[in-house]
Amino acid sequence: MKANIAGQIAHLRRLSRQQLLDLWQKLYRKAVLPGIRREVMIPFLAYRIQEIAYGGLKTATRAELRRLARALERSSSNELLNQPRIKSGTRLSRHWHGEMHEVFVTDSGFEYRGVGYRSLSEIACKVTGTRWSGPAFFGLIKKPNSVAGRRDE
Numbered sequence: 001m002k003a004n005i006a007g008q009i010a011h012l013r014r015l016s017r018q019q020l021l022d023l024w025q026k027l028y029r030k031a032v033l034p035g036i037r038r039e040v041m042i043p044f045l046a047y048r049i050q051e052i053a054y055g056g057l058k059t060a061t062r063a064e065l066r067r068l069a070r071a072l073e074r075s076s077s078n079e080l081l082n083q084p085r086i087k088s089g090t091r092l093s094r095h096w097h098g099e100m101h102e103v104f105v106t107d108s109g110f111e112y113r114g115v116g117y118r119s120l121s122e123i124a125c126k127v128t129g130t131r132w133s134g135p136a137f138f139g140l141i142k143k144p145n146s147v148a149g150r151r152d153e
Helices: 007-012 017-028 038-054 059-074 122-129
Strands: 091-096 100-106 108-110 115-117
Touching: 007 038, 007 115, 017 038, 017 122, 038 100, 091 122
Parallel strands: none
Antiparallel strands: 091 100, 100 108, 108 115
């Protein structure tokens, strides 16, 4: 099946619904759910063809997706998806206007000067007095036009 993966994927659009159903059965080893439209089957089949040819998601990626799904079941907040993935116990530091600011990553969020915070952006706002992206402020996200080596803004 590895031969000409792109060609196989391009060919999907030319298949009849019945041919797509047969291919689904072959690739997934089970019948498609009733009522799924042809336009929905094609991307799933394309993904499965690539997954078989090149390998699926890494175990760690699947575990992270399961963790996020469980968290979203408990809370529908998008905040869970926007949080940087930093291990608990990590220390983040930033030099700002002549002063060093340290944040500790905890299981429940972040700690700055003995106070718990849910987001790095709250801490960045407290430090600077203006709205900042916390991950960008603490160097977790590089700003597109940032100057390399710049430490104190």
